[in-house]
Amino acid sequence: MNFKILTHFGRYLIMMGTAFSRPEKTSMYYKETMRQMNDIGVGSLTIVGLIAVFIGAVTAVQFAYQLDGTLVPIYYIGYIVRDSTIIELAPTITCLVLAGKVGSNIAAEIGGMRQKEHIDAMEIMGVNTAAYLIMPKVVAALVVIPLLVAIAAFVSVFGGYIAVVPAGYMSHEEYIQGVRSFFDSYNIFLMFVKATVFAYLLTSVSAYQGYYVKGGSIELGQASTNAVVFSDILILLADYLIAVLLT
Amino acid sequence: MIRTENIHKKFGDHHVLKGITTEFFKGKTNLIIGRSGAGKTVLLKLLVGLLEPTEGDIFYDDVNFNKLGKKDTRTLRMDVGMLFQASALFDSMTVEENIRFPLDMFTNMTRKEKRKRVDFCLERVSLGFVNDKYPSEISGGMQKRVGIARAIVLNPKYLFCDEPNSGLDPKTAIVIDELIKSITIENNITTVINTHDMNSVMGIGDNIILLHQGQIAWRGNNGEVMESDNEILQNFIFASPFLQDLRDAALEK
Ligand SMILES: Nc1ncnc2c1ncn2[C@@H]1O[C@H](COP(=O)(O)OP(=O)(O)OP(=O)(O)O)[C@@H](O)[C@H]1O
Ligand SMILES: [Mg+2]
Numbered sequence: 001m002n003f004k005i006l007t008h009f010g011r012y013l014i015m016m017g018t019a020f021s022r023p024e025k026t027s028m029y030y031k032e033t034m035r036q037m038n039d040i041g042v043g044s045l046t047i048v049g050l051i052a053v054f055i056g057a058v059t060a061v062q063f064a065y066q067l068d069g070t071l072v073p074i075y076y077i078g079y080i081v082r083d084s085t086i087i088e089l090a091p092t093i094t095c096l097v098l099a100g101k102v103g104s105n106i107a108a109e110i111g112g113m114r115q116k117e118h119i120d121a122m123e124i125m126g127v128n129t130a131a132y133l134i135m136p137k138v139v140a141a142l143v144v145i146p147l148l149v150a151i152a153a154f155v156s157v158f159g160g161y162i163a164v165v166p167a168g169y170m171s172h173e174e175y176i177q178g179v180r181s182f183f184d185s186y187n188i189f190l191m192f193v194k195a196t197v198f199a200y201l202l203t204s205v206s207a208y209q210g211y212y213v214k215g216g217s218i219e220l221g222q223a224s225t226n227a228v229v230f231s232d233i234l235i236l237l238a239d240y241l242i243a244v245l246l247t
Numbered sequence: 248m249i250r251t252e253n254i255h256k257k258f259g260d261h262h263v264l265k266g267i268t269t270e271f272f273k274g275k276t277n278l279i280i281g282r283s284g285a286g287k288t289v290l291l292k293l294l295v296g297l298l299e300p301t302e303g304d305i306f307y308d309d310v311n312f313n314k315l316g317k318k319d320t321r322t323l324r325m326d327v328g329m330l331f332q333a334s335a336l337f338d339s340m341t342v343e344e345n346i347r348f349p350l351d352m353f354t355n356m357t358r359k360e361k362r363k364r365v366d367f368c369l370e371r372v373s374l375g376f377v378n379d380k381y382p383s384e385i386s387g388g389m390q391k392r393v394g395i396a397r398a399i400v401l402n403p404k405y406l407f408c409d410e411p412n413s414g415l416d417p418k419t420a421i422v423i424d425e426l427i428k429s430i431t432i433e434n435n436i437t438t439v440i441n442t443h444d445m446n447s448v449m450g451i452g453d454n455i456i457l458l459h460q461g462q463i464a465w466r467g468n469n470g471e472v473m474e475s476d477n478e479i480l481q482n483f484i485f486a487s488p489f490l491q492d493l494r495d496a497a498l499e500k
Contacts, residue, residue: 018317024352024353025351025352025353028351028352116333116335116338117331117333117335118335118337118338120297120331120335121329121331121335121337123297123324124295124297124324124327124328124329124407125324125325125327125348125349125352125353125401126321126322126323126324126325126327126353127321127352128321132352
């Protein structure tokens with residue numbers, strides 16, 4: 001069992017080493033990267049936005065419930081919604097969801113190409129398939145996912161507002177005051193570190209699952225599931241490590 | 248020219264190829280024939296490096312293929328075209344995009360030049376008006392031809408075809424055989440074809456090896472097939488009583 005993990009890890013490292021070598025043709029890689037940015041970024045905007053609204057709303061309502069009858073000033077709700085989404089909820093939940101959406105997609109796409117001998121066909125042409133099929137996806141994710149996370153954080157704060165202000169928990173001024181209090185830009189840095197690390201993990205792990213798939217449609221389904229499961233586990237593990245190391 | 252020296256291939260305990268030493272000549276259609284499961288596809292995949300031999304060496308014009316680094320392998324592969332048994336066309340791309348892919352990846356041609364080259368290759372395989380179709384929208388025989396067009400678009404020096412006419416009607420099969428043969432002669436390239444089709448053996452068998460139980464059971468050309476008294480070859484080629492009668496009648500004359 002332990003050996004198996006080591007074998008996978010070694011093969012993963014070799015694959016990623018090959019993936020980041022010099023492109024045969026920059027314009028082809030550029031085009032592919034743009035396509036991926038569109039798929040991952042624009043394609044995920046709705047779901048990310050939707051989730052962010054609810055994260056913010058739930059955080060706000062629940063914190064309001066916890067504060068009820070305490071001496072903590074009510075405007076703290078805005079502050080808590082802002083910081084908890086920036087530091088934790090926006091990067092982690094967004095990336096867990098993207099692991100499900102983007103990760104399974106990457107594994108299925110690359111795995112299908114492996115099974116249908118498309119990868120062999122490209123290899124015979126002289127294409128570095130690890131590079132052409134993986135690098136654009138990882139690069140696109142590294143650019144686009146942090147942006148999505150930033151949008152998610154912003155939308156969450158807005159979601160919190162909708163949940164508590166119109167409902168009468170607190171006034172417009174109080175919420176805004178909360179959102180403006182105790183701001184520490186280090187938290188933004190933390191958010192981007194997390195988003196970048198998670199983006200790398202979910203794309204490369206999913207690509208690995210697809211690239212080495214064998215067998216038929218059952219194995220392809222398993223690869224797609226594994227991509228999501230392993231990405232999720234690694235994201236949570238990395239989340240913990242970053243929390244320990246950087247805060 | 249491609250040369251193999253004492254190639255062995257094992258999958259676990261399964262010893263598929265047991266010492267294959269042979270040559271595939273330039274300007275000729277070289278055939279690898281044998282029963283299903285004889286190891287034809289394995290040998291072809293070894294030749295192009297999709298599998299690694301357990302033992303033995305492969306030489307491309309005196310360059311030891313298995314000793315090349317990854318980068319040199321890729322450089323060599325730009326001179327290699329391959330038609331897969333199942334065509335392996337990229338199914339999310341149109342026919343034109345499929346054939347253009349190697350040009351996009353490896354040349355600095357302008358859009359117009361690429362277009363011209365694609366049209367030339369399509370014409371070469373007698374296909375027109377399919378540029379914008381997807382592989383799923385054309386027939387199996389057309390897919391094979393698109394596969395050939397894609398394989399020759401970069402003017403390869405070596406062409407490999409894994410059962411180019413399996414699953415095709417006899418007429419279309421012969422058309423494809425003739426096509427591969429004429430491309431081979433025109434461009435003076437080394438072509439290796441896997442087949443168990445008797446028509447191909449007789450039609451384009453310039454240089455034939457017969458695989459049987461992991462070894463070369465017979466070698467020769469199509470002119471020598473009829474007269475050979477090699478039992479394995481005779482059993483393979485004239486598999487049915489009908490064909491055996493035909494052969495006997497032909498030999499009596
Ligand atoms: N990846 C593999 N792993 C294990 N065994 C394999 C593998 N590939 C091929 N074999 C075995 O090698 C033998 C030869 O297979 P191969 O595909 O080369 O046959 P073939 O001559 O091409 O047959 P066909 O005419 O049916 O295509 C078979 O017995 C097969 O089980
Ligand atoms: Mg075969």
